[in-house]
Amino acid sequence: xxxxxxxxxxxxxxxxxxxxxxxQFEVEDLGLERxxxxxxxxWTSTVAMRSARLAHKSPRDIAAALVAHMSDVPEIxxxxxxxxxxxxxYLSTAAGNxxxxxxxxxxxxxxxxxxxxGTKIQVEYISANPVGPLHVGHGRWAALxxxxxxxxxxxxYDVEREYYINDHGSQMDVFGSSISKRYLQLNxxxxxxxxxxxxxxxxxxxxxxxxxxxxxxxxxxxxxxxxAFNESLGGNAYGGDYIIDLAKRFCEENGDAWVSxxxxxxxxxxxxxxxxxxxxxxxxxxxxxxxxxxxxxxxxSLYVPDENGKSAVDRALETLDGMGYLYHEDGALFFRSTxxxxxxxxxxxxxxxxxxxFASDVAYHWNxxxxxxxxxxxxGADHHGYIQRVDSVCTALGFPGQFEVxxxxxxxxxxxGTPVKMSKRKGTGIPFDELLGEVSVxxxxxxxxSKSSNQMIDFxxxxxxxxxxxxxxxxxxxxxxxxxxxxxRGAGVSIEEAQELGMxxxxxxxxxxxxxxxxxxxxxxxxxxxKLSEFPTLVExxxxxxxxxxxxxxxxxxxxxxxxxxxxxxxxxxxxxxxxEDLSRARLAACxxxxxxxxxxxxxxxxxxxxxx
RNA sequence: GGCCCCGUAGCUCAGUGGAUGAGAGCGUUUGCCUCCGGAGCAAAAGGUCGUGGGUUCGAGCCCCACCGGGGUCACCA
Numbered sequence: 253x254x255x256x257x258x259x260x261x262x263x264x265x266x267x268x269x270x271x272x273x274x275x276q277f278e279v280e281d282l283g284l285e286r287x288x289x290x291x292x293x294x295w296t297s298t299v300a301m302r303s304a305r306l307a308h309k310s311p312r313d314i315a316a317a318l319v320a321h322m323s324d325v326p327e328i329x330x331x332x333x334x335x336x337x338x339x340x341x342y343l344s345t346a347a348g349n350x351x352x353x354x355x356x357x358x359x360x361x362x363x364x365x366x367x368x369x370g371t372k373i374q375v376e377y378i379s380a381n382p383v384g385p386l387h388v389g390h391g392r393w394a395a396l397x398x399x400x401x402x403x404x405x406x407x408x409y410d411v412e413r414e415y416y417i418n419d420h421g422s423q424m425d426v427f428g429s430s431i432s433k434r435y436l437q438l439n440x441x442x443x444x445x446x447x448x449x450x451x452x453x454x455x456x457x458x459x460x461x462x463x464x465x466x467x468x469x470x471x472x473x474x475x476x477x478x479x480a481f482n483e484s485l486g487g488n489a490y491g492g493d494y495i496i497d498l499a500k501r502f503c504e505e506n507g508d509a510w511v512s513x514x515x516x517x518x519x520x521x522x523x524x525x526x527x528x529x530x531x532x533x534x535x536x537x538x539x540x541x542x543x544x545x546x547x548x549x550x551x552x553s554l555y556v557p558d559e560n561g562k563s564a565v566d567r568a569l570e571t572l573d574g575m576g577y578l579y580h581e582d583g584a585l586f587f588r589s590t591x592x593x594x595x596x597x598x599x600x601x602x603x604x605x606x607x608x609x610f611a612s613d614v615a616y617h618w619n620x621x622x623x624x625x626x627x628x629x630x631x632g633a634d635h636h637g638y639i640q641r642v643d644s645v646c647t648a649l650g651f652p653g654q655f656e657v658x659x660x661x662x663x664x665x666x667x668x669g670t671p672v673k674m675s676k677r678k679g680t681g682i683p684f685d686e687l688l689g690e691v692s693v694x695x696x697x698x699x700x701x702s703k704s705s706n707q708m709i710d711f712x713x714x715x716x717x718x719x720x721x722x723x724x725x726x727x728x729x730x731x732x733x734x735x736x737x738x739x740x741r742g743a744g745v746s747i748e749e750a751q752e753l754g755m756x757x758x759x760x761x762x763x764x765x766x767x768x769x770x771x772x773x774x775x776x777x778x779x780x781x782x783k784l785s786e787f788p789t790l791v792e793x794x795x796x797x798x799x800x801x802x803x804x805x806x807x808x809x810x811x812x813x814x815x816x817x818x819x820x821x822x823x824x825x826x827x828x829x830x831x832x833e834d835l836s837r838a839r840l841a842a843c844x845x846x847x848x849x850x851x852x853x854x855x856x857x858x859x860x861x862x863x864x865x
Numbered sequence: 866g867g868c869c870c871c872g873u874a875g876c877u878c879a880g881u882g883g884a885u886g887a888g889a890g891c892g893u894u895u896g897c898c899u900c901c902g903g904a905g906c907a908a909a910a911g912g913u914c915g916u917g918g919g920u921u922c923g924a925g926c927c928c929c930a931c932c933g934g935g936g937u938c939a940c941c942a
Binding site: 285287288289296298301304305310311334337338381418421422583585595599600601604609612634635636637639640661662703704707710719720721722724729730731734741796797801808812815819822823825826828829864865 | 888
């Protein structure tokens with residue numbers, strides 16, 4: 253319909269100009285929009301206001317000339333000029349309602365477009381260190397990243413989901429040492445107190461609990477193991493329960509065999525085994541959150557030498573050096589990021605010979621551009637200061653404008669309005685997996701998605717768990733379930749049979765092959781068709797603005813329009829209230845179209861559309 | 866101090882330079898079940914869009930300066 257109106261306006265403009273009613277001028281954008289208020293039509297063009305200066309005429313005069321030369325088409329009922337010079341188009345009822353049929357015919361393809369033109373786009377998100385479980389903050393990136401990818405796919409991009417595993421830096425050794433120390437403590441307790449592993453394990457957990465409670469260190473005797481743990485690792489340690497879990501596991505697998513081995517060997521072994529386990533658990537958590545990745549990219553792989561003895565990092569730095577962007581100072585190697593607008597030049601190799609995290613990122617992003625056309629990294633707001641240097645290096649390497657960062661604000665975890673206390677001692681909050689066990693994936697994802705990414709989120713566990721009208725996800729799902737129920741009733745099938753047949757089949761049984769949409773002339777019916785027809789542009793705009801959160805607002809509006817329709821319009825005949833069969837079929841088709849778009853839209857944000865609740 | 870995000874209804878937030886009622890949900894108040902799912906619908910009350918300038922046909926949106934809240938400014942990862 254957009255194209256049709258575009259043609260109509262172009263032709264009217266050309267005719268008006270040809271006949272001298274309007275001066276010659278070129279307009280690129282006709283300013284075709286959907287008015288917020290339905291009383292202003294189904295479509296509007298702001299071309300008259302836009303071209304006022306070029307035409308040296310008042311907007312209303314231009315609009316009048318356009319309307320005078322506008323040809324009649326059956327789809328458009330009338331065209332009006334309003335306000336300062338809007339040209340408003342009112343669709344005929346039949347034309348507007350055709351959207352119901354279109355949706356039913358296109359099914360899951362409805363709203364797909366070539367907006368992305370097949371661009372290979374990679375979205376990298378979460379990318380947490382494999383040294384601990386994912387937390388709610390990571391959960392937000394999972395929901396955001398995955399939903400964005402789904403939207404991109406629908407909008408015609410060739411999408412790759414990537415997780416960057418930071419398995420190279422010194423934090424890996426800290427991780428290994430932490431497990432190693434806990435392992436020694438378990439063995440020490442078993443030997444000295446003559447207790448079983450389980451008991452020793454419990455003692456360490458209790459000890460840690462006491463440590464967290466004792467914030468001012470007034471009762472050190474209640475947490476000797478935690479103190480010894482911190483002391484032996486110089487405070488640079490991972491103190492979470494999961495480290496004790498891993499140590500216990502290694503005790504079970506190897507007994508005390510590793511006690512007499514050198515600290516370095518033990519650390520290295522535990523580090524590697526712990527890493528594998530942690531990564532598996534992270535993958536499982538992502539899968540539970542319906543956020544699976546195409547590529548798990550290991551930072552270490554960037555340091556593996558090729559046949560010439562050079563790693564990807566070496567090659568990347570050589571390339572930059574060849575371009576004259578590197579220099580040595582005080583024994584360190586610097587990248588001239590100031591050439592690209594950074595505040596200062598950035599270190600790639602420290603004076604002690606170690607590579608910085610940035611060095612990895614240089615090679616990593618270089619690698620990305622060998623694979624895709626456009627790169628989006630989703631980072632937490634605390635990484636804001638890091639954008640410029642990576643952007644600089646992407647530009648230096650020859651990919652200006654192809655690197656993009658989507659910054660996301662943080663999540664505050666609350667329970668009944670009070671922050672889930674994250675004492676400094678505890679270090680980490682509730683693992684995301686544990687949260688998904690308590691709150692449903694649907695409610696969690698929906699809540700994490702419902703705000704713009706540059707808005708902070710207060711995630712109140714109790715509030716998100718609540719299954720009532722205060723929780724919009726259920727409002728939307730209820731609308732879907734309600735429609736399914738109507739369609740089942742229309743087709744005369746049970747819930748079980750419907751599961752078997754699938755709702756599409758149930759719907760066609762209820763509706764039949766032909767139906768007359770021109771019968772749907774109630775205001776609430778038009779509101780519904782209007783809302784449904786917004787969906788394709790919504791998907792494009794969500795992709796364009798990297799703002800999948802708007803889907804949640806749309807889906808709430810659609811559910812609301814449906815409920816409004818449903819209370820006013822009887823869909824199925826009943827004994828006490830007979831209904832014209834043709835009208836019933838048309839309304840069933842409207843219901844079915846709504847159901848499909850609700851399911852489709854919810855799927856774009858990774859939320860399920862239940863057939864019953 | 867530099868840079869980034871946020872200030873819109875009691876609360877949580879939408880709002881793509883467009884329409885002399887600035888929207889939604891929650892909360893508050895009032896109606897609506899002999900009938901397809903009441904996890905619903907209808908209505909009311911509730912606003913100096915942080916402040917002050919500017920840009921233009923037109924600003925919650927763009928520019929400048931302030932005021933509040935949060936984040937960040939490593940040869941850490």
